[in-house]
Amino acid sequence: MPARRIKAHVDTLLVANQVKGEYEAKVAKMIQYLKKTKELLQNFDKAEFIHISRSLNKKVDSLSKLASVAFDHLVKNVKVETIKHPSILEEMVAGVExxxxxxxxxxxxxxxxxxxxxxxxxxxxxxxxxx
Known part of the structure; x- marks a missing residue:
């Protein structure tokens, strides 16, 4: 889709503020995800990230809880996708001489x-x- 503007509603204040540049990512994995996010945002003319607290977003809160439980007992019409690889596949290699x-x-x-x-x-x- 040729979308040029994006508005993302996120339930993690830390992530929202890191993308906005108000917070600094310090953990290596978060730095990689932030780098990948900023790289993808280059494809848009405008990107907006809005924090929605979990208490105000019951559906997302339910999904996040669903993702943290075992899937064996779920009803058959609930579709769950397990992501096997992170979206950041870059390996960090340091040369040693x-x-x-x-x-x-x-x-x-x-x-x-x-x-x-x-x-x-x-x-x-x-x-x-x-x-």
Missing amino acids: APEPCWMTPILRYLKEGIVPEDREEARRLRILAL
């Missing part, structure tokens, strides 16, 4: 090139470490 040579250098040399020390005992220890 060690000055050459380090304790890993002989192991890497053995694994990559098959080079072992001339001393038989050293070579045996290296093969065991490389496992």
